[in-house]
Amino acid sequence: MGRKLLAEPDLAKKLAANAAQDVRPCIYCYACVSQIFINKGIKCAVNARVGHESESTIQFAPKPKHVLIVGGGPSGMEAARVAALRGHRVTLVERSDRLGGTLFFAALAYPENGRLLDYLVKQMAHPNITVRLNTSVDAALINALQPDEIMVGTGAKRAAPAIDGADQNHVWSGDELRRLMTGDRADEIAKAKLSLTERALFKAGGMLGVTDSTQAIQGLSKLWMPLGRRVVVIGGGLVGLELAEFLLDRGREVTVLEPGTHPGTELAIVRRWRVVEAVKAHGKLQLLAQVQNITRKEVIWTDKSGAVQSTPADSVVIALGAQPDASVAEAIARMTSVPVQQLGDSHELGYIEGAMHSGHRAGATV
Ligand code: SF4
Incomplete structure (x- = not known):
């Protein structure tokens, strides 16, 4: 119970008040x-x-304000929650048809994250918060809403490094896989990357119809995924390792190729130990591995001694290259004189912890 009480000091009070949905997990x-x-x-x-x-x-x-929050990921929802509790009126706009942002994908790779997503989504029912899905921000919207402050939490960009062979259909960027598995404009990705048979399987598996349940996608992904038996994950950071753990759990043979000396540096020490041990025990983790190119059947890389190695791969996932992305905030700042501040990974990579803390700070100080 110790950690549960750190996450939610009012646990007992909320349960006694029959408000389990408000217990932060x-x-x-x-x-x-x-x-x-x-x-x-x-x-x-x-x-x-x-x-x-x-x-x-x-x-x-x-002095209550009207706060426009752009992006329905964890930073935006936490900022909305705290600002609303303080009496501000919040309009939260999200481009896709569901809340969660990358937390939704993180919940697929590590189901515990799904409980945080459920909690945050439930908090958006606060009467001071209006959520508008399928909504992009433009000057007309800002003009119509007349906000006093704008916060932008639209996440990181993932520019995959230029690797020879990365444009083949069996090579996925983390973003493409996320979009396919979470139904975020998945049809576009399915058309570009899957064969007709695979698309039929994809639809038969119901993946395109599942848009709001990480548990359902978790279950369906045990039956079918767009990845072959042997998967090479390029990048052994947080995303690559959690993805490898997820794929190992689905019976894939996984090799993680990490260019650096330390895998999973973004993960907290104890979680890093656990996931690295799981990947080493059931798959392969190669450090100081420099990928040279990707062919239809294998990934060619050099090891720490400079010797050329090849690893057979039916599918390859590139999980490298996440960077803060100020482009949305900068574009909005050009449209209006209303103060704009950035939240979460769009400002500085900090994943769930960074998103929750920056969202809280913004909501508490607006
Ligand atoms: S830091 Fe993580 S493990 Fe520790 S109480 Fe908070 S959510 Fe739980």
């Missing part, structure tokens, strides 16, 4: 316990107030 990321190993104070990835209890109580705003 622990996602078992181990960010709290990992602090011990680096001699740092306590923190919680999903509860930004842990370690700052006395300085960051949520105060009612002296």
Whole structure:
């Protein structure tokens, strides 16, 4: 119960009040316990107030504002939740047909994240919050809404590195896989990357129809996925390792090729140990692996001694190259004189913890 109480100090009170939907869940990321190993104070990835209890109580705003939040991922939803509790009126717009952003995909790779997604989505029912799905921001919308402040949490960009052979149909970027598995403009990706038979299987499996349940996609992905038996994941960071764990759980033979010396540096120490051990135990993890090119049947790479190696691959996923992306915030700032601030990965890569903390900060100070 220790970690659950860090994530939600009012756990008992909320359960007693029959408000289980408002209990912020622990996602078992181990960010709290990992602090011990680096001699740092306590923190919680999903509860930004842990370690700052006395300085960051949520105060009612002296002058309520209308806040426009662009992007329905974890940073945007957390900012909306906190701003609404403080009495602000919030309009949250999301380009796709569902809330969650990359947290939805993160929930597929690591199901514990799905509980955080469910919690945040439920908080959007606050009467001060209006959610508009399938909505992109333009000058006309800003003009119509007349916000006092704009926050942009539209996530990172994933520019895959130029690897010879990366344009083949069996090579997926993390973003393409995310879009296919989560139904975010999945038809476009299915048409571009899948054969007719695969598309028929994809539709028969019901993947295109499942748009709002990570649990359903988790289950269906055990029956069918667009990846062959032997998968090479290029990149052994957070995304590559959690994806490898997800694929191993679905019976794939997985090799992770990480160009650096340390895998999963974005993961908290204890979670990193666990996922690295799982990948090493059931698949292969190669460090200092420099990918040279991808052929139809294999990935050619050099090992730490410079020797050329090849790994057979039916499918390849490139999980490298995530970077902050200020382009949406900059475009909005050109449309209006309303103050614009960035949240989460669009400002600085911090994944779930960074998104939750920056969203909380923005909501608490607006
Ligand atoms: S840091 Fe992670 S594991 Fe620790 S209490 Fe918070 S959500 Fe749970």
